[in-house]
Amino acid sequence: MSQELDLSLATRPNNTAAVPAILDEFNSLYSTLETGGEATRHALVLKARSLLHALQSPREQMIQHTWADPGLNAAIITGVDVGLFKLMVKNGVDTPQKVSNLAGPLGVDPVLLGRLMRHICAMGHLVETGPDEYKPTNFSKSLSLDVISAGYSALLGGIGRSPIEFNKFLRDTNYQNPVDAAHTAMHSAYNTDLPNCFEYLRSVGLGPQTNNHMGGYRQGRLPWSHPEIYPVAETLFAGADPSPDAPLVVDVAGGLGHDINEFKALYPNHPGKLILQDLPVVINDVKGIDPSIELMSHDFLTEQPVKGARAYFMHSILHDWPDDVCTQILSRLADAMKPGYSKLLIFECVIARTGAHWEATAGDILMMTQLSALERTEDHWHKLIEGSGLNLKITKFWKCARPDVENVIECELA
Numbered sequence: 001m002s003q004e005l006d007l008s009l010a011t012r013p014n015n016t017a018a019v020p021a022i023l024d025e026f027n028s029l030y031s032t033l034e035t036g037g038e039a040t041r042h043a044l045v046l047k048a049r050s051l052l053h054a055l056q057s058p059r060e061q062m063i064q065h066t067w068a069d070p071g072l073n074a075a076i077i078t079g080v081d082v083g084l085f086k087l088m089v090k091n092g093v094d095t096p097q098k099v100s101n102l103a104g105p106l107g108v109d110p111v112l113l114g115r116l117m118r119h120i121c122a123m124g125h126l127v128e129t130g131p132d133e134y135k136p137t138n139f140s141k142s143l144s145l146d147v148i149s150a151g152y153s154a155l156l157g158g159i160g161r162s163p164i165e166f167n168k169f170l171r172d173t174n175y176q177n178p179v180d181a182a183h184t185a186m187h188s189a190y191n192t193d194l195p196n197c198f199e200y201l202r203s204v205g206l207g208p209q210t211n212n213h214m215g216g217y218r219q220g221r222l223p224w225s226h227p228e229i230y231p232v233a234e235t236l237f238a239g240a241d242p243s244p245d246a247p248l249v250v251d252v253a254g255g256l257g258h259d260i261n262e263f264k265a266l267y268p269n270h271p272g273k274l275i276l277q278d279l280p281v282v283i284n285d286v287k288g289i290d291p292s293i294e295l296m297s298h299d300f301l302t303e304q305p306v307k308g309a310r311a312y313f314m315h316s317i318l319h320d321w322p323d324d325v326c327t328q329i330l331s332r333l334a335d336a337m338k339p340g341y342s343k344l345l346i347f348e349c350v351i352a353r354t355g356a357h358w359e360a361t362a363g364d365i366l367m368m369t370q371l372s373a374l375e376r377t378e379d380h381w382h383k384l385i386e387g388s389g390l391n392l393k394i395t396k397f398w399k400c401a402r403p404d405v406e407n408v409i410e411c412e413l414a
């Protein structure tokens with residue numbers, strides 16, 4: 001029988017009775033933080049979130065989601081845009097800074113800046129040192145770093161309407177799971193017929209910020225070639241063609257080269273050569289990576305020019321595309337692979353069937369709303385790679401203990 005809810009439910013804390021148990025669990029986990037490392041810290045963050053939810057009322061949560069978080073985003077995107085956080089760091093991270101002194105160099109109305117900084121502070125991301133006077137926290141200091149701030153400019157400032165207006169797109173598409181890369185919520189929200197959000201972001205001058213975000217979201221995660229995830233020496237180096245021109249790893253759509261450069265730093269004496277591929281517009285922007293890495297413009301929908309490499313590597317590529325486009329990308333690689341020698345290494349999130357990690361589910365919604373794409377479960381990866389007539393098979397999912405780190409999905413020709 002349906003039940004009418006009493007509105008007072010929305011104004012009472014969600015579950016104060018749960019607080020003592022959460023605190024006990026929190027304290028017990030906290031006592032193992034030093035030995036438990038990142039996995040324990042992640043578990044503590046989830047416990048802290050449970051504590052917050054237990055204490056908040058539904059009304060407060062609604063206000064947070066609909067007023068406070070969008071307001072914070074508006075303030076941070078603007079702050080990044082005008083250089084607020086870079087200026088605060090330049091002035092001295094421990095120096096109390098008056099809004100009136102910041103506003104002039106930034107070219108922003110001091111009244112406006114004061115209102116934006118007051119909300120950033122109220123949300124816990126500036127420390128108030130006096131009336132209209134603040135110091136940055138570690139988070140707001142980090143917003144002076146391009147790889148951290150770029151997501152605000154690109155994902156929120158550039159294409160932030162796509163998730164907000166997703167419901168309108170779904171209304172128009174009869175609530176079907178989106179699978180058409182050429183017709184996404186991004187296309188509807190921005191009334192564009194450019195091929196995808198990457199092209200759209202470039203068209204509005206946010207290409208560098210998009211590439212910087214690719215360098216930012218990975219920070220703090222283990223690289224794919226770290227021995228805790230993928231034992232490169234045993235799986236790639238052993239049996240690799242030792243001649244200096246033999247392609248060892250081709251980083252397909254490797255962006256600005258973060259992964260391949262990390263590989264070089266971890267294994268400076270690797271056999272063969274390393275190649276970074278991406279679209280010309282991205283390759284032209286690559287700078288500061290090891291000069292031994294060969295740069296190559298390549299569209300992954302066309303024939304793969306490097307044949308018979310020891311490994312073709314792709315990081316965060318297939319999750320950008322629905323299955324039909326992934327099959328085209330994979331078929332170009334399968335055609336270039338040498339039987340019994342080449343491996344295809346896909347470094348991607350594998351969503352757990354239960355208890356999925358929030359970064360994985362967030363990535364899934366991001367891919368869905370911007371690209372009609374998705375993060376995949378293990379079953380889905382098998383179906384995509386082995387069920388598309390590509391002559392490929394998954395040999396192993398290489399994973400580490402941390403739920404926020406991607407798997408290396410190792411494949412070979414079947």
Ligand SMILES: C[S@@+](CC[C@H](N)C(=O)[O-])C[C@H]1O[C@@H](n2cnc3c(N)ncnc32)[C@H](O)[C@@H]1O
Binds near residue numbers: 254258316317
């Ligand atoms: C999500 S980013 C991942 C970049 C990099 N692998 C990383 O993990 O940092 C997707 C990349 O795919 C590239 N890309 C998109 N369409 C492409 C195409 N048709 N051919 C080659 N690269 C493409 C983009 O330029 C971008 O660098």
